[in-house]
Amino acid sequence: MKMKTESKPEKRPEMAKQSPSERRSNFEEVALGYNSYEAVAEAKRCLNCKKPPCIEGCPVGVDIPRFIRQIAEEDFDSAALTLKSTNSLPAICGRVCPQETQCEAVCVLGKGGKGDPIAIGGLERFVADYELESGVTAPDLPAPTGRSVAVVGAGPAGLTAAAELAKMGHAVTVFESLHAAGGVLVYGIPEFRLPKSIVAAEVDFIRRLGVDMRMNAVIGKIGTVDELLSRYDAVFLGTGAGLPSFLGIDGENLNGVYSANEFLTRVNLMKAYLFPEFDTPVKKGRRTIVVGGGNVAMDAARCALRLGAGEVTIVYRRGEDELPARAEEVLNAKEEGIIFRLLTNPIRILGDENNWVTGMECINMELCEPDESGRCRPVPVPDTEHTIPADVVVIAIGTSPNPLVSMTTPDLETGRYGTIVADETGATSKPGVFAGGDIVTGSATVISAMGAGKVAAKAIDEYVRGAVRL
Amino acid sequence: MPFTILKKRELVPTIHQVDVAAPRVAEKAMPGQFVILRIDECGERIPLTIADFDAADGTVTLIFQEIGKTTRQLASLGAGDSIADLAGPLGCASSIERFGTVVCVGGGVGIAPIFPIARGLMEAGNKVISIIGARSADILFWEERMEEASSELYVTTDDGTKGHHGFVTDIVQKVIESGEQVDRVIAIGPPVMMRAVAGVTKPFGVKTVVSLNPIMVDGTGMCGACRVLVGGVTKFACVDGPEFDAHEVDFTLLMSRLAMYLPEEKEALDYEAAAEPAV
Ligand SMILES: Cc1cc2nc3c(=O)[nH]c(=O)nc-3n(C[C@H](O)[C@H](O)[C@H](O)COP(=O)(O)OP(=O)(O)OC[C@H]3O[C@@H](n4cnc5c(N)ncnc54)[C@H](O)[C@@H]3O)c2cc1C
Ligand code: SF4
Ligand code: FES
Numbered sequence: 099m100k101m102k103t104e105s106k107p108e109k110r111p112e113m114a115k116q117s118p119s120e121r122r123s124n125f126e127e128v129a130l131g132y133n134s135y136e137a138v139a140e141a142k143r144c145l146n147c148k149k150p151p152c153i154e155g156c157p158v159g160v161d162i163p164r165f166i167r168q169i170a171e172e173d174f175d176s177a178a179l180t181l182k183s184t185n186s187l188p189a190i191c192g193r194v195c196p197q198e199t200q201c202e203a204v205c206v207l208g209k210g211g212k213g214d215p216i217a218i219g220g221l222e223r224f225v226a227d228y229e230l231e232s233g234v235t236a237p238d239l240p241a242p243t244g245r246s247v248a249v250v251g252a253g254p255a256g257l258t259a260a261a262e263l264a265k266m267g268h269a270v271t272v273f274e275s276l277h278a279a280g281g282v283l284v285y286g287i288p289e290f291r292l293p294k295s296i297v298a299a300e301v302d303f304i305r306r307l308g309v310d311m312r313m314n315a316v317i318g319k320i321g322t323v324d325e326l327l328s329r330y331d332a333v334f335l336g337t338g339a340g341l342p343s344f345l346g347i348d349g350e351n352l353n354g355v356y357s358a359n360e361f362l363t364r365v366n367l368m369k370a371y372l373f374p375e376f377d378t379p380v381k382k383g384r385r386t387i388v389v390g391g392g393n394v395a396m397d398a399a400r401c402a403l404r405l406g407a408g409e410v411t412i413v414y415r416r417g418e419d420e421l422p423a424r425a426e427e428v429l430n431a432k433e434e435g436i437i438f439r440l441l442t443n444p445i446r447i448l449g450d451e452n453n454w455v456t457g458m459e460c461i462n463m464e465l466c467e468p469d470e471s472g473r474c475r476p477v478p479v480p481d482t483e484h485t486i487p488a489d490v491v492v493i494a495i496g497t498s499p500n501p502l503v504s505m506t507t508p509d510l511e512t513g514r515y516g517t518i519v520a521d522e523t524g525a526t527s528k529p530g531v532f533a534g535g536d537i538v539t540g541s542a543t544v545i546s547a548m549g550a551g552k553v554a555a556k557a558i559d560e561y562v563r564g565a566v567r568l
Numbered sequence: 569m570p571f572t573i574l575k576k577r578e579l580v581p582t583i584h585q586v587d588v589a590a591p592r593v594a595e596k597a598m599p600g601q602f603v604i605l606r607i608d609e610c611g612e613r614i615p616l617t618i619a620d621f622d623a624a625d626g627t628v629t630l631i632f633q634e635i636g637k638t639t640r641q642l643a644s645l646g647a648g649d650s651i652a653d654l655a656g657p658l659g660c661a662s663s664i665e666r667f668g669t670v671v672c673v674g675g676g677v678g679i680a681p682i683f684p685i686a687r688g689l690m691e692a693g694n695k696v697i698s699i700i701g702a703r704s705a706d707i708l709f710w711e712e713r714m715e716e717a718s719s720e721l722y723v724t725t726d727d728g729t730k731g732h733h734g735f736v737t738d739i740v741q742k743v744i745e746s747g748e749q750v751d752r753v754i755a756i757g758p759p760v761m762m763r764a765v766a767g768v769t770k771p772f773g774v775k776t777v778v779s780l781n782p783i784m785v786d787g788t789g790m791c792g793a794c795r796v797l798v799g800g801v802t803k804f805a806c807v808d809g810p811e812f813d814a815h816e817v818d819f820t821l822l823m824s825r826l827a828m829y830l831p832e833e834k835e836a837l838d839y840e841a842a843a844e845p846a847v
Contacts, residue, residue, distance in 0.1 A: 275655065275786070275788050276655075276786065277606055277613075277652065277653040277655070285790075312569075313569075313653065314653050314654060314655035315592075315655070316655055316656075316658065316788055319596065319656065319657055319658055320592055320593065320596055320656070320657070321592075321596070340788075340789075340790040341789055341790065342790070342791065342792050344792070344802070350795075350802070351795050351797060351802060351821055351825070353824060353825060353827075353828045354828075356792075356793075357791060357792040359790055359791045359792065360785060360791035360792055360793045363785055363786065363790070363791055364785065368612060368613070368785070369610075373832065373835075373836070374832075374835055374836045374839035374840075375610065375839075376610045376612075377610055377611050377612040377637055377638060377836060378612040378613070378785075379612075379829045379832035379833075379835075379836070381828075452824065453820075453821065453824035453825070500788065500789055500790060501789075502788060502789065502807070
């Protein structure tokens, strides 16, 4: 039942959201998802292009027009199967992928500014949620190959590698240092953007593929990569970029100053927003400053607001156009009332005699002319020092790879910032050891980590099938 | 997979010992390392130093004092109960070498973690002079164990109910001044005690190591909750420590950071009390 292009609406249905005034005081999901009526209508806008650019825009190559056609045909079960055959974590990706720079950016319908690109992310989420609600069926697995793989880290990279390898018939064991699987998905990204029940359900699906998940297992401490290699045919390292950076300015060890990782881990993984029902506390703050302009900073600021801070300020040293966060998240933050102090740089954090934060001294910045590399460096404007009062400060200026694994694996080549060096198949300098995700690239995205896990799974499959067992 | 408590007893009032079945941790544990545990789904993650471990039995012994909500809850568990999560062994192991003569100081609940270190140092061929102290005789524990793990053992109590009437530092000072060639001092206990020991040994230039116990969350270097200042440089105690050069540690910062959640701790206990049925 093909419709004519011209008759199609140009706009996508707007996804329902909690209103800003309501959501700024709860941790429930902000975006509410499409209902089936909206999803089918949106799916029907798809042109089902012959050479669909959207697939190429997707880092894991989901067959987008196919699953969208299945939605249009109201065959949601098949749509789910299509999605799951290439993407093990669709309910997560539908929510947190930056589709506006990936598949949706290249969608034919969005070209030339005539209309909206298909809401691919929204549709992906719709199908994945439909499947979770109606009960997920684990696919039939091939006969066991007799090969075994150890996966270190249960973030998107590790989980994807594990799922793919299990689907190939290998025995997979995941070692995760925290008590829950998901990596950044459980400790970093807040509940209101990605409900933890969704992550748990997707992780459960991977368990049902036969993957053995061992929590509380810190590799580098409970065992080394070499020990894993003596028990498994190959090892995949997906340990992420979890080491928080600090500014290196005075006052960073004052009480009330957090790394974004600590603040978000307390709030999300440990559920400090439900304190004292949950045991982990977090300083709620009356005035919170978040330093940084990325997604992490937006998440921290929006968490601080929901914890009850009356005033939450983002301090970022460059301008609006340079904010690395997704436009949607910046908009959400603004709608919720978060104050943006752009072109502002912290000089030092101020405290009282009991070591508690009282505020932050900042200086205004301006962007100079771009240099040869095309980048504008922010430079301080003399005599613009000023103080912003605060009782909680969150430093969200980035992370680097955790050295626990590389430190205990001397023959693993590492890069400049402690990343693990891997080729395009994920192979590292150490035979039998593969790596992917933030540990290789530095902080990136959920989907790129998943893509790396997937590519590495293929290479690992070849490797273990070819490997001579000792 | 939950971790089963095999044995549990109250050593002295408010100080408890639990032996937990954790074969993988027990196999790898070294003196000076710690674990992070979480009792249940609602629990917080707290670090406890490994007081003993038995690779053959697959057990890890933890000793803790009832202070906040979590330690009280842990104290209420018994043999057969289990805790949801236990990750370890974390942190760097204590350096166990043949130093010569080592003074091991354990204060209060710090006697527990000093024990495997003293034992290790003895096994490595050191002369181990141990000094253990408590507020009062009735809360002093593991005297016999420490006796076995030491060449000489001194006991102090603040109130004079046992051993030397006074502080562990008095004995540290005495030992050093006695002309004994002390090559190393290692002290574990409340921050005030560790700071005092550092103060005593500094003028003599005796290398002194303390084990720091800041608030932690993950214990793997991921959050920075455990930041301590050592020689003017910020370190993460969970991965860079927990042992540091006592003469370089900023104890004032450590103590103020330890006090960060006192109001919340009280709130948690009040909440707990309100939730319990009145008897
Ligand atoms: C707050 C926040 C918000 C973000 N928002 C988005 C978003 O909206 N969209 C998006 O696409 N991306 C987002 N990102 C980035 C994205 O989450 C990461 O790029 C992605 O999670 C990387 O996946 P990974 O599997 O490589 O690593 P991680 O997710 O970091 O997972 C690594 C896992 O390995 C474990 N581990 C580490 N060391 C060891 C060890 N020695 N032994 C055992 N286990 C170990 C860790 O505990 C962790 O569970 C966000 C990141 C943060 C921090
Ligand atoms: S590019 Fe857009 S219109 Fe074309 S198939 Fe992909 S989603 Fe449909
Ligand atoms: S406890 Fe989180 S970094 Fe040390």
